[in-house]
Every structure is written in structure tokens, then in C-alpha cells.
Amino acid sequence: MNLLLAEVAQAAQRLAEAGVPSPRFDAEELAAYVHGVKRGQLHSVADGEFDARYWEAVARREAREPLQHITGRAFFRYLELQVGPGVFVPRPETESVVGWAIDAVRAMDVAEPVVVDLCTGSGAIALALAQEVPRSRVHAVELSEQALEWARKNVAGSKVDLRAGDALSAFPDLNGQVDLVVSNPPYIPLRERPLVAPEARDHDPELALFSGEDGLDAIRGIERTAHRLLRPGGVVVIEHADSQGGQVPWIFHEDAGWADAADHPDLNNRPRFTTARKAVP
Missing domain, CATH: 3.40.50.150 (Vaccinia Virus protein VP39)
Known part of the structure; x- marks a missing residue:
């Protein structure tokens, strides 16, 4: 397991303990957003490319800020929409x-x-x-x-x-x-x-x-x-x-x-x- 996937597993645990309804998905989506890849490509992020801003994003989600506010995007049918406060x-x-x-x-x-x-x-x-x-x-x-x-x-x-x-x-x-x-x-x-x-x-x-x-x-x-x-x-x-x-x-x-x-x-x-x-x- 590379560094990012290990961090995602830890993040999912933190989010679950905070009561986030979909902790694994959200942890992966935040990792994909911060690193500029798709969720299915997380394994391709090299250890040296790990971005510490990931934990800032996780902390915001842990505080129950909507995932979509953190990433600035929401998916709806075939659309990717801009959303926020x-x-x-x-x-x-x-x-x-x-x-x-x-x-x-x-x-x-x-x-x-x-x-x-x-x-x-x-x-x-x-x-x-x-x-x-x-x-x-x-x-x-x-x-x-x-x-x-x-x-x-x-x-x-x-x-x-x-x-x-x-x-x-x-x-x-x-x-x-x-x-x-x-x-x-x-x-x-x-x-x-x-x-x-x-x-x-x-x-x-x-x-x-x-x-x-x-x-x-x-x-x-x-x-x-x-x-x-x-x-x-x-x-x-x-x-x-x-x-x-x-x-x-x-x-x-x-x-x-x-x-x-x-x-x-x-x-x-x-x-x-x-x-x-x-x-x-």
C-alpha cells in the first residue's frame, strides 16, 4: 500500500468516528480532489507526491462541512456543478x-x-x-x-x-x-x-x-x-x-x-x- 492509500484509510476511520455517513467514499473523494486525479487513480499517486493539504480537507469534513463545499463541485446525473456556501x-x-x-x-x-x-x-x-x-x-x-x-x-x-x-x-x-x-x-x-x-x-x-x-x-x-x-x-x-x-x-x-x-x-x-x-x- 502506498502512502496516500494508507492516509486515506486513516482518514476514513476519522470520518467514521465523526459520524460522516459515507466515510470511505468521502476520504477517497477528498484525496482525489487534493491530488488532481480520479478516485480510481489514487494508487498511481507516488509517495513523494503526497499533499499535506489532504489533512486540512479531512479536518473540514470531520467538522461536518459538506464534501461538496470543500471540493467546490457536485455531481448530478451527467452534470458536474459548481456549488458552495x-x-x-x-x-x-x-x-x-x-x-x-x-x-x-x-x-x-x-x-x-x-x-x-x-x-x-x-x-x-x-x-x-x-x-x-x-x-x-x-x-x-x-x-x-x-x-x-x-x-x-x-x-x-x-x-x-x-x-x-x-x-x-x-x-x-x-x-x-x-x-x-x-x-x-x-x-x-x-x-x-x-x-x-x-x-x-x-x-x-x-x-x-x-x-x-x-x-x-x-x-x-x-x-x-x-x-x-x-x-x-x-x-x-x-x-x-x-x-x-x-x-x-x-x-x-x-x-x-x-x-x-x-x-x-x-x-x-x-x-x-x-x-x-x-x-x-
Whole structure:
């Protein structure tokens, strides 16, 4: 075993003792980042090339600073995104939400499907849709100025129409013209703040995490925004906590102008997102 691999093993132990959920992966990812290689190439780093800054990075992760803040990058589907303080770090569970949305847009018999991403954060969802469904026209909105700066960096050079503003009043120019609305809004109940992992509670912006006593305030508002934006037959896809499975479909009820509201599981088979179709008169 070379020096770096030995140090990675020690780092993984330290991270495990600190309660980091994926200590080995994080130790390897930090080593790869500091040494400018891929994780699968760590064995190629010669002993004389070991960089002591590795232990500085490990100490930051040990203190439960998000891995993505240390490396400055987050991976989402086929994207590598720039992230850091002030923006919500995209999570793997959201990939199943976007996968469903992409399949739905691809199946639409529309030449240029119009997609709106509400509460875009880093721009991950909007950019994934624009990249994987090139014929779509993707619009995104973000309220936080700090998050918006990260989103601008990520969507630069893409065709995503990124705007600053409140998701609840955004895109009046698109009323009744949108084919799909997608959102990963804040949905953690305020009462659950003490239960949130330190990486999120202490580093993700509160605006992206918490939403009222039951966590559903933002989703209730987005339901009305989605209904305003969508054409008849258009679809909404909205992420929620696994503990809210069964609750969110009731927000998209028939009396509010919706049809086919249903929950869907994430990659771990936990209820993760709701879809509904705007009723056709």
C-alpha cells in the first residue's frame, strides 16, 4: 500500500468516528480532489507526491462541512456543478425526480416542450432537462441572490432562461403555456430542525430547507403557481420528504383542477415525489 492509500484509510476511520455517513467514499473523494486525479487513480499517486493539504480537507469534513463545499463541485446525473456556501447542494434522491420529468417531456407530442423549474437553486434540475431533452425550452427561477450566483455559473453557455424572483409569482408571461413544471422546494417542517444532518442544517440555506410547521407551505404555493402556468393536460412534478408520502397528492386534488395525482418512490423505494396533470376542461 502506498502512502496516500494508507492516509486515506486513516482518514476514513476519522470520518467514521465523526459520524460522516459515507466515510470511505468521502476520504477517497477528498484525496482525489487534493491530488488532481480520479478516485480510481489514487494508487498511481507516488509517495513523494503526497499533499499535506489532504489533512486540512479531512479536518473540514470531520467538522461536518459538506464534501461538496470543500471540493467546490457536485455531481448530478451527467452534470458536474459548481456549488458552495449559499446554495443547496443537489442530492442523489432528486435524480429520480428529474428522471421521471425527462421521460415525461420526451414522451410529449410537442415540437419544443416548455419546462419551468421553480426554486432552481444551483440550476441542477433545469440544466439536466436542457441537456437531456435538447428540443425543450427550459426556464428557471430562484429567489436567493446567493444561490442565483451559483446557478448563473452553472447554466452559463446553456439555453436555460434563468430569472431572479419568487416562485409563487414567477413567469406571468408563460401563463397557460407550460408543458411541465418541476420543483424541489423546501419541505422540512420547522419542528424537525434538530433532526436535520449538520451538513444541511448548518450549511444549506434555510430558505431551501424549511417550510412551515408541517413542511408543506411552499408546496401549497407551488400547486397554485403550477396550475397557473400549465396548459390543460400539462404535468407537475414536485419533490417532497419520504415522511410526506400520501399527503402531497391531496394538495393536487380534483376540486383544485388536477387529475391523476400520485406519489412515486426514489431509488431507495421511499415515497419521494408527486406528479399530477392539469385537468382538461
